[in-house]
Amino acid sequence: MTTSKTWRYKFFIGIDVSKLDLDIAIMNRNKLLQHYKVGNNPMEINAFIKEIKITHSLTIPNSIFGMEQTGIYCNHLLYCLEKLRANVVLDDANHIKSSLGMVRGKTDKADAIRIAGYLVKGRDTLKLWNAKRPILNDLSRLSSLRDRLVSVQKVLATPLKEERSFINKASSDTSIQLCSSTLNSLKGDIGELEKHIEAVWKNDERLDHLMELITSVSGVGPITALQIIIATNEFKTIADPRKFACYCGVAPFEHTSGTSVRKLTRVSSMSNRKLKSLLHSCALSARRHVPEIKAYYERKKDGEGKHKMSVMNAIRFKIIGRVFACVNNDRPYIKEYQYGQENKSKEKPLLQE
Incomplete structure (x- = not known):
C-alpha cells in the first residue's frame, strides 16, 4: 500500500518565462484552474498577482511558484515574488524536462502546465529558491x-x-x-x-574573506574562486564538497545492471561545464607546481597504472575538498599542517595527502 503525499501548498503555479511574456498555469492540487498570459514587466506581474488573489481566493503562503532558470529574463518576476516573500522554485530546465517523462509537442501554454505538474508531483522534495545578495x-x-x-x-x-x-x-x-x-x-x-x-x-568584507580562504589553496586563482562563490551562493546553497563535486561533474557514477552490464565508472555529462573547466585548469596548475600533487599524480599514473584523466579527476576533487575544508574551518589552507598549530582546541586538520 502506498502512502499519499502531504499537501503543504494548495495552489501550484507554473510559469513559462520568455523575453516578452509569461505563460502561467494555476493548479489547485491536481486540477488545472486557468491559464494566463501576461507581459514580462513588474507592472503587469503585480497586477496579475492581485487579480488571482481575488479570483481564486489565493494567498501567498499557501501557494508555490515554479519556473525554469532562464537567466535575466526571470529578473522581473523574481523581484516581484521576493518582495511578497513568496515560495519560489527556480530549477534547471533539463532537470524539469527529465522529470516529466515522455512528452509530445511544445507550446508555451503546455510548458507552463507541465511546470505546474512538476510542482505537484515533487511537492514534498522541492527546494525553495534562496535569493542571492x-x-x-x-x-x-x-x-x-x-x-x-x-x-x-x-x-x-x-x-x-x-x-x-x-x-x-x-x-x-x-x-x-x-x-x-x-x-x-x-x-x-x-x-x-x-x-x-x-x-x-x-x-565586501564577506566576499573578501571567502576569496582569501579559497585562493589560499594551491592552484586556485581568483577567477575560479569567484565562480565557486557565485555557484554555491556563498556556500549557502551548496555546503557539502561531495554535492559540489557532483554539480561540477567531478563525482564518478557507477554504471551496472544485473550480472551482464559492467561499464566503466564515469562522471556525468550533466554538470556546470564552466566550473569543471576551471577546476581542470586548477588541477593542471597544481600537478605542475605543487610537489605533493605532482608525486600523487606520478604514483597513481605510473605506479598503479591509473588512467591519467581518472587521476586528474581525483586531483580536482582534492582541490574541492581543500576549498570546502578552508571555508568550513574558517582559516586559510596550511600546506604542512600540524595538529594544534593554530590553537590548542580540538580542531580537525584540513584535508591532506
Missing part, C-alpha cells in the same frame, strides 16, 4: 561579460596565429596589423573589467 548578481553579470570578451578575443586571435604556418609572412603580418587595434582594445577592456571585478569583491 545583489552584489553576487552583479559579480555574476560582470563575470559573464568577461567571458564574452575573452571569447571574442580568442575567436579573433587564434586564426591569426594559426594562419602564419600556412600563408606567406607578408600576408600574415598584414592581417595582424589590420586587427592589432581591435585586439589591443579587447585586451585593455578585459584588464579594466578584471580590475573592476576585483574592486567590487574587495569592498
Whole structure:
C-alpha cells in the first residue's frame, strides 16, 4: 500500500518565462484552474498577482511558484515574488524536462502546465529558491561579460596565429596589423573589467574573506574562486564538497545492471561545464607546481597504472575538498599542517595527502 503525499501548498503555479511574456498555469492540487498570459514587466506581474488573489481566493503562503532558470529574463518576476516573500522554485530546465517523462509537442501554454505538474508531483522534495545578495548578481553579470570578451578575443586571435604556418609572412603580418587595434582594445577592456571585478569583491568584507580562504589553496586563482562563490551562493546553497563535486561533474557514477552490464565508472555529462573547466585548469596548475600533487599524480599514473584523466579527476576533487575544508574551518589552507598549530582546541586538520 502506498502512502499519499502531504499537501503543504494548495495552489501550484507554473510559469513559462520568455523575453516578452509569461505563460502561467494555476493548479489547485491536481486540477488545472486557468491559464494566463501576461507581459514580462513588474507592472503587469503585480497586477496579475492581485487579480488571482481575488479570483481564486489565493494567498501567498499557501501557494508555490515554479519556473525554469532562464537567466535575466526571470529578473522581473523574481523581484516581484521576493518582495511578497513568496515560495519560489527556480530549477534547471533539463532537470524539469527529465522529470516529466515522455512528452509530445511544445507550446508555451503546455510548458507552463507541465511546470505546474512538476510542482505537484515533487511537492514534498522541492527546494525553495534562496535569493542571492545583489552584489553576487552583479559579480555574476560582470563575470559573464568577461567571458564574452575573452571569447571574442580568442575567436579573433587564434586564426591569426594559426594562419602564419600556412600563408606567406607578408600576408600574415598584414592581417595582424589590420586587427592589432581591435585586439589591443579587447585586451585593455578585459584588464579594466578584471580590475573592476576585483574592486567590487574587495569592498565586501564577506566576499573578501571567502576569496582569501579559497585562493589560499594551491592552484586556485581568483577567477575560479569567484565562480565557486557565485555557484554555491556563498556556500549557502551548496555546503557539502561531495554535492559540489557532483554539480561540477567531478563525482564518478557507477554504471551496472544485473550480472551482464559492467561499464566503466564515469562522471556525468550533466554538470556546470564552466566550473569543471576551471577546476581542470586548477588541477593542471597544481600537478605542475605543487610537489605533493605532482608525486600523487606520478604514483597513481605510473605506479598503479591509473588512467591519467581518472587521476586528474581525483586531483580536482582534492582541490574541492581543500576549498570546502578552508571555508568550513574558517582559516586559510596550511600546506604542512600540524595538529594544534593554530590553537590548542580540538580542531580537525584540513584535508591532506
